[in-house]
Amino acid sequence: LNSKEIKDIEAIFARLPGLGPRSARRVILHLLKKKETLMRPLSNAIKDTLDLVKNCDYCGNFDTLNPCNICSNPDRDKSVICVVENVADLWALERTGTFLGTYHVLGGLLDALDGIGPEELYINRLITRANSENVNEIILATSTTVPGQTTAHYIAECLKDSKVIVTGLAHGMPMGGELDYMDEGTIGHAIRARKSIF
Amino acid sequence: LNSKEIKDIEAIFARLPGLGPRSARRVILHLLKKKETLMRPLSNAIKDTLDLVKNCDYCGNFDTLNPCNICSNPDRDKSVICVVENVADLWALERTGTFLGTYHVLGGLLDALDGIGPEELYINRLITRANSENVNEIILATSTTVPGQTTAHYIAECLKDSKVIVTGLAHGMPMGGELDYMDEGTIGHAIRARKSIF
Numbered sequence: 001l002n003s004k005e006i007k008d009i010e011a012i013f014a015r016l017p018g019l020g021p022r023s024a025r026r027v028i029l030h031l032l033k034k035k036e037t038l039m040r041p042l043s044n045a046i047k048d049t050l051d052l053v054k055n056c057d058y059c060g061n062f063d064t065l066n067p068c069n070i071c072s073n074p075d076r077d078k079s080v081i082c083v084v085e086n087v088a089d090l091w092a093l094e095r096t097g098t099f100l101g102t103y104h105v106l107g108g109l110l111d112a113l114d115g116i117g118p119e120e121l122y123i124n125r126l127i128t129r130a131n132s133e134n135v136n137e138i139i140l141a142t143s144t145t146v147p148g149q150t151t152a153h154y155i156a157e158c159l160k161d162s163k164v165i166v167t168g169l170a171h172g173m174p175m176g177g178e179l180d181y182m183d184e185g186t187i188g189h190a191i192r193a194r195k196s197i198f
Numbered sequence: 199l200n201s202k203e204i205k206d207i208e209a210i211f212a213r214l215p216g217l218g219p220r221s222a223r224r225v226i227l228h229l230l231k232k233k234e235t236l237m238r239p240l241s242n243a244i245k246d247t248l249d250l251v252k253n254c255d256y257c258g259n260f261d262t263l264n265p266c267n268i269c270s271n272p273d274r275d276k277s278v279i280c281v282v283e284n285v286a287d288l289w290a291l292e293r294t295g296t297f298l299g300t301y302h303v304l305g306g307l308l309d310a311l312d313g314i315g316p317e318e319l320y321i322n323r324l325i326t327r328a329n330s331e332n333v334n335e336i337i338l339a340t341s342t343t344v345p346g347q348t349t350a351h352y353i354a355e356c357l358k359d360s361k362v363i364v365t366g367l368a369h370g371m372p373m374g375g376e377l378d379y380m381d382e383g384t385i386g387h388a389i390r391a392r393k394s395i396f
Contacts, residue, residue: 002289003262005250009243015236017228018221027214029286031244032251032260038213043244045207046229050237052203053230062230064201088227091200 058129060105060122062087070094070102077101079136083126083155085109085143093141101139104129109147110154123155130164137165144171256327258303258320260285268292268300275299277334281324281353283307283341291339299337302327307345308352321353328362335363342369 002010006028013024031039055061056068059081063069070076080101084090090103106121118124130138140155142148156166172190173179179187200208204226211222229237253259254266257279261267268274278299282288288301304319316322328336338353340346354364370388371377377385 003251003267005243005246005262006260009240009247012236012240012243016225018217018224023216025286025289026216028247029260029284029289030215032247032285035248038210039244039248042207042210043241043248045203045210046237046241046244048203049207049226049230050233050241053201062204062227064203069201086227087230088223091223091227 059090059103060087060107061090061103075100079134080139081126081129081135081137082139082141083152084141085148085151089141089143101137106142106151109142109145110151111147118154121151123158126155127158127162130159131162135164137167140166140168257288257301258285258305259288259301273298277332278337279324279327279333279335280337280339281350282339283346283349287339287341299335304340304349307340307343308349309345316352319349321356324353325356325360328357329360333362335365338364338366 009028010021010024013019013027014021016024019027031042052064053062054064054066056063056066056071058067058071061068061070065072077100081104082093082099082101083104083106084093085106085108087105090105093099093103104122104126106123106126108116108121110116110118110121126138129135138155138159140152142152152168159166170193171186172193173182173186177186207226208219208222211217211225212219214222217225229240250262251260252262252264254261254264254269256265256269259266259268263270275298279302280291280297280299281302281304282291283304283306285303288303291297291301302320302324304321304324306314306319308314308316308319324336327333336353336357338350340350350366357364368391369384370391371380371384375384
């Protein structure tokens with residue numbers, strides 16, 4: 001029915017996360033309606049990003065700089081490395097504005113079923129960084145899922161003989177979370193790890 | 199935090215229909231992860247579409263051809279024109295494979311509140327087509343909303359003195375629709391317009 005070009009762009013948009021064939025068509029029609037104000041800027045932005053944005057050789061973050069703006073920032077504390085699964089998690093931590101150290105992106109989590117072993121992740125590079133640089137602390141900030149905790153455990157084991165302190169994120173009730181809606185694991189942990197207020 | 203390029207592309211993706219800042223970030227990280235297999239094809243497809251896809255001078259459809267593949271197809275019945283609000287509706291009708299005439303895209307609906315009068319839509323072009331070509335029937339397929347019906351009514355008035363037959367889509371229960379979930383207007387129309395089965 002439609003021309004090859006429209007079919008091609010539909011098929012590619014439908015492969016983006018959160019989009020299907022229907023929403024892909026909606027996006028394309030919207031772009032075609034706003035060719036100069038939206039489609040051309042998008043085309044240029046994708047081209048620029050494609051050409052300029054690369055993985056940081058140190059931490060794995062995406063940036064136009066290499067080392068990235070975090071690794072090359074003299075105000076960031078290079079002695080603390082926060083280990084995250086992916087760049088999305090790194091950006092989520094950055095948005096809080098509370099962490100002033102540096103990061104290390106693993107590029108995934110250990111998963112025996114999917115055949116993802118330590119060699120598939122940037123774990124060796126992390127161990128090298130931990131041992132060669134003036135690193136005092138490694139914060140393991142992988143998610144609290146089975147693969148996340150397996151990965152954290154594996155990395156902690158690798159770092160057992162090094163001089164760095166290995167820490168993890170605090171667990172407990174999320175801010176604004178209601179007891180009634182929270183899972184038993186979280187509530188159980190929160191009550192066992194309760195803290196004195198006075 | 200992030201480089202200008204990443205912020206720019208995030209802002210543009212967030213303006214696409216159905217995407218917000220959060221899903222825009224997700225899409226961009228996905229694209230950056232799959233630079234060669236997804237981001238470069240997307241970049242090329244957008245560039246091609248931007249350069250090659252234009253509005254058909256006859257019906258307003260988007261296509262690389264002008265007249266479009268429908269208007270230039272000798273098998274399509276040029277004596278029947280189906281009038282639709284936008285290209286999305288045209289494509290929706292084409293997907294059914296049941297209509298073998300041609301189309302006319304209005305580019306919107308009459309809306310006094312939004313200041314959209316007949317001059318803002320391709321209504322004059324439709325009247326010219328209806329009178330100059332060998333057209334027998336105009337099907338008004340605008341939606342069954344107030345602006346849709348107002349627009350259909352206005353066009354029908356314009357065509358009152360021409361020789362063409364003006365028709366509208368059938369109304370009633372959608373296929374697979376359950377009575378209990380349908381609005382009163384649809385059920386009321388369906389019972390009044392009931393048809394003999396035997």
